Amino acid sequence: GEDVEQSLFLSVREGDSSVINCTYTDSSSTYLYWYKQEPGAGLQLLTYIFSNMDMKQDQRLTVLLNKKDKHLSLRIADTQTGDSAIYFCAGASGGYNKLIFGAGTRLAVHP
Amino acid sequence: EAGVAQSPRYKIIEKRQSVAFWCNPISGHATLYWYQQILGQGPKLLIQFQNNGVVDDSQLPKDRFSAERLKGVDSTLKIQPAKLEDSAVYLCASSPFTGGLHTGELFFGEGSRLTVL
Numbered sequence: 001g002e003d004v005e006q007s008l009f010l011s012v013r014e015g016d017s018s019v020i021n022c023t024y025t026d027s028s029s030t031y032l033y034w035y036k037q038e039p040g041a042g043l044q045l046l047t048y049i050f051s052n053m054d055m056k057q058d059q060r061l062t063v064l065l066n067k068k069d070k071h072l073s074l075r076i077a078d079t080q081t082g083d084s085a086i087y088f089c090a091g092a093s094g095g096y097n098k099l100i101f102g103a104g105t106r107l108a109v110h111p
Numbered sequence: 112e113a114g115v116a117q118s119p120r121y122k123i124i125e126k127r128q129s130v131a132f133w134c135n136p137i138s139g140h141a142t143l144y145w146y147q148q149i150l151g152q153g154p155k156l157l158i159q160f161q162n163n164g165v166v167d168d169s170q171l172p173k174d175r176f177s178a179e180r181l182k183g184v185d186s187t188l189k190i191q192p193a194k195l196e197d198s199a200v201y202l203c204a205s206s207p208f209t210g211g212l213h214t215g216e217l218f219f220g221e222g223s224r225l226t227v228l
Binding site for chain 2: 004030031033040041042043044045048088092097098099100101102103104
């Protein structure tokens with residue numbers, strides 16, 4: 001089954017770029033996802049990438065996918081204090097869209 | 112469009128007591144998920160329904176946890192008897208996914224936080 005790993009913590013200065021990394025094991029995932037969780041809230045989809053793509057850009061967000069190394073990254077340009085949250089990488093396992101989440105990367109943005 | 116509704120938001124019980132959580136998914140969503148999120152960890156899938164059938168419950172501790180989805184809409188998750196290690200946030204999510212080339216996006220509720228003393 002799918003296993004997803006992420007670094008646990010990232011601290012950046014406001015205005016800098018943030019890069020959050022993720023590795024996964026199941027190469028059959030059709031889509032790979034980035035979810036955001038703010039304190040006391042559920043998870044919200046930030047962006048996703050189809051497995052036959054290498055890159056997807058969506059405003060300040062850039063997702064890079066390296067299928068050979070099974071590595072996914074999320075870049076946030078011009079990071080703002082409102083971006084402080086926990087970011088989860090997820091892959092789908094099996095035919096029934098069973099999403100497996102990493103442990104999450106806590107992003108702290110400081111002035 | 113109304114989101115995924117969960118209740119209660121918070122529950123404190125003593126070990127060996129029982130608790131039930133309720134979830135109302137987004138209207139028309141065929142697939143419903145219950146995840147357990149322990150503090151500092153990512154969500155772990157407990158059970159996944161498609162309509163009113165179970166498609167995955169491989170990580171559900173069936174000796175104490177049970178879940179049902181009534182008429183393919185609302186769902187309840189029950190824990191009986193609760194243990195200290197069940198302290199977590201229980202997240203319900205729904206998806207219109209029924210197979211094929213759908214993005215598979217999950218829509219999450221705000222969660223039910225359980226504390227077992």
